[in-house]
Amino acid sequence: MIRLENVTKVYEGGTIAANDVSLDIPKGEFMFLVGPSGSGKSTLIRLMLRDEPVTRGKIWVAGKDITTLPKWKIPYLRRSVGTVFQDYKLLPNKTVAENVGFALEVLGRPRSVIAPQVAQVLELVGLADKAKRYPRQLSGGEQQRVSVARAFVNRPPIMLCDEPTGNLDPKTSVGIMRLLDRINRTGTTIVMATHDHAIVDAMQRRVIALDEGKVMRDDALGTYEGLGEEE
Amino acid sequence: MSRILFLIREAFVSLRRNLLIVAGAILAVFISLTLAFGALVVNEILRINTLAWQQGVHVIAFLNDAGENGVPSNAHEVLLEDVRGWDEVDQARYVSKAEAWIEYQELFAGQEELLDIDPTILPASIRIELVDIALHNSVKFRLDQQTQVVRQVTTAADSIEQLQNLSRVLNVLGLGLAVALGLSAIVLIANTIRLAIYARREEVAIMKLVGASNWFIRVPVLLEGMIEGVAGATLAVFTVWLGSTSLARAGEGFALFRLDVGQDWFLSWGLLFLAFGAVAGIVGSLMGLSRYLRDADGTGPDTPAGF
Structure with a gap:
C-alpha cells in the first residue's frame, strides 16, 4: 500500500530529517512510527502526504509514485489518504457535521449523499448528538474524534496519524486508539507517529523506530522498549 | 451543481x-x-x-458703415455672400448695427453709464464659424484684404x-x-x-x-x-x-x-x-x-x- 525507497529529506540549513529510509507497508496494516522528538516521524508522514518534497528517493502510495506527482494531482492523493493530527486541524467556523462533510464536499458529493454519510461516521465516533456544535464547544478528545471522523468519512484506504493522542489524557487516548483500531479492522491501512509508550506497548503492532531520520528498528509485533527517553 | x-x-x-x-x-x-x-x-x-x-464664433469681421466714406450701400450683403462661399467657412451670420445695439444693451444691462452712448457708433459685423479652427489665419488674411468694407478682424482662435x-x-x-x-x-x-x-x-x-x-x-x-x-x-x-x-x-x-x-x-x-x-x-x-x-x-x- 505504501512503499518508501531510500528516502532522504534534507531541510535548508542541512538538517537531515529522513536518512535513506526504506519501508514497505502492506494493505490493512497498523504501523507505529516511534522515536524521540526530532527523530523524523512527522517528516515521514508529511512526505507520504506530499506536504513536503523528498530530497532523494521514491515514495509510492496506493501504487502511485507520489514523488513525481504533478502539483495539480496532489489533492487527488490527499483525498485517498485520511489524516489525523495532534492539533486536530478542524475548521473553527464550521460545525462538527460541516467539518466532517467538508472532506466529501471537496469530492463534489451531492448533499443527499453527504448528510447520511456524515451521520453514519459521527455515529461511529460517538458524536452524533454533537453534530451542530463548533470545535470550540468540544473537549480535546471530542475534537480528535471529529478529526478521525473527517479522515474516515470517505473510506480512504490509508490513514496517516501524526501524534493523534499527543494532546489527550491517557483515558481519552485509549478511546481514540480503540476507534483507530476499529477503522483498521475495516481494512484501512494506518500509519501512526507517536511517542506514547503505553499505547504502542498495549497495541502490539508493527513498530518502526526512528532516530535522527534513520530506521533503527522494524519489529512486526513491537513495543516502544529499547529507545531512549522521549524529549 | x-x-x-x-x-x-x-x-x-x-x-x-x-x-x-x-x-x-x-x-x-x-x-x-x-x-x-x-x-x-x-x-x-x-x-x-x-x-x-470650439463650436462658438471663431472670427468676427467688424464692418465700415455701408453708404458712407465710399462704401457701397450693398457692400455688406456682397461680402457676406462672398464669405459664405469660402471653403474655410462653415457658417457666417450678419449682425446689423441695430442688432449690435440690442446685443450691447443685453450685455451691459443695468450699467447705465455704459449704456449712455450713441448707438450709431456700434459697427455691423459678420460672425464666422470655421470648418477647422486651424484655418483662422487664412480667413483673417482674406478679410484683411477687404480694406474698404472691413474695419477690423478679431479672432478667438488663439484662445481656443x-x-x-x-x-x-x-x-x-x-x-x-x-x-x-x-x-x-x-x-x-x-x-x-x-x-x-x-x-x-x-x-x-x-x-x-x-x-x-x-x-x-x-x-x-x-x-x-x-x-x-x-x-x-x-x-x-x-x-x-x-x-x-x-x-x-x-x-x-x-x-x-x-x-x-x-x-x-x-x-x-x-x-x-x-x-x-x-x-x-x-x-x-x-x-x-x-x-x-x-x-x-x-x-x-x-x-x-x-x-
Whole structure:
C-alpha cells in the first residue's frame, strides 16, 4: 500500500530529517512510527502526504509514485489518504457535521449523499448528538474524534496519524486508539507517529523506530522498549 | 451543481463572518474608484466645454458703415455672400448695427453709464464659424484684404487653440490619474484580501490537507473579491453621479461653463466601472491568495517545523 525507497529529506540549513529510509507497508496494516522528538516521524508522514518534497528517493502510495506527482494531482492523493493530527486541524467556523462533510464536499458529493454519510461516521465516533456544535464547544478528545471522523468519512484506504493522542489524557487516548483500531479492522491501512509508550506497548503492532531520520528498528509485533527517553 | 452551490455558499458565509475586513475591502475599492471615476467626470466636463467653445464664433469681421466714406450701400450683403462661399467657412451670420445695439444693451444691462452712448457708433459685423479652427489665419488674411468694407478682424482662435492644448494635457492627466487609481484599487484589494487570507491561512492549509484543490479554495475567495469589488464600484459610481448631478444643478445658471454630464455617459461608464470593480476584485483576490496556496502546496519556504 505504501512503499518508501531510500528516502532522504534534507531541510535548508542541512538538517537531515529522513536518512535513506526504506519501508514497505502492506494493505490493512497498523504501523507505529516511534522515536524521540526530532527523530523524523512527522517528516515521514508529511512526505507520504506530499506536504513536503523528498530530497532523494521514491515514495509510492496506493501504487502511485507520489514523488513525481504533478502539483495539480496532489489533492487527488490527499483525498485517498485520511489524516489525523495532534492539533486536530478542524475548521473553527464550521460545525462538527460541516467539518466532517467538508472532506466529501471537496469530492463534489451531492448533499443527499453527504448528510447520511456524515451521520453514519459521527455515529461511529460517538458524536452524533454533537453534530451542530463548533470545535470550540468540544473537549480535546471530542475534537480528535471529529478529526478521525473527517479522515474516515470517505473510506480512504490509508490513514496517516501524526501524534493523534499527543494532546489527550491517557483515558481519552485509549478511546481514540480503540476507534483507530476499529477503522483498521475495516481494512484501512494506518500509519501512526507517536511517542506514547503505553499505547504502542498495549497495541502490539508493527513498530518502526526512528532516530535522527534513520530506521533503527522494524519489529512486526513491537513495543516502544529499547529507545531512549522521549524529549 | 452541488459543488458550485457549496462554493457560492462558502463565499457568502465568509463575507458575513469577516464583516470588518469586507468593509475595509469595499472602502478601499470605493475610495480608489471614486477618485478614478471623479477624474473621468472632470475630464468629460472639460471635453464638453472645450467642444462647446470650439463650436462658438471663431472670427468676427467688424464692418465700415455701408453708404458712407465710399462704401457701397450693398457692400455688406456682397461680402457676406462672398464669405459664405469660402471653403474655410462653415457658417457666417450678419449682425446689423441695430442688432449690435440690442446685443450691447443685453450685455451691459443695468450699467447705465455704459449704456449712455450713441448707438450709431456700434459697427455691423459678420460672425464666422470655421470648418477647422486651424484655418483662422487664412480667413483673417482674406478679410484683411477687404480694406474698404472691413474695419477690423478679431479672432478667438488663439484662445481656443490654447484651450485645446490645455484640454489635451488635462485629458491625458485625467486618464492617467484614472488608470493609476484603478491600479491602486487592485493593489488595495489584493492587500485587504491577503490580510483576510492571512487570518485564514490555517484554514487554507487544513483545506489542502483534506484534499481541496487550489480552485476549490480559490473560487469562494474570488467570489468574495468580486462581490467586494462590485459593491465598492457601485458606491463609487453612485457617489460620483450624485456629486456630479448636484454640481450640475448648482451651476445651471452659469452660462459660460457647463457642469452637466449626460446620463448616457454615466450609464455606459458606470457599467464599465462596475465591470472594472469586479475584475479588480478577482485579480486582487488572486494576487492575495497566490502566496498562501503556494505555501500550502509544500513548495513554500523549506523549513523544518516539528519534524
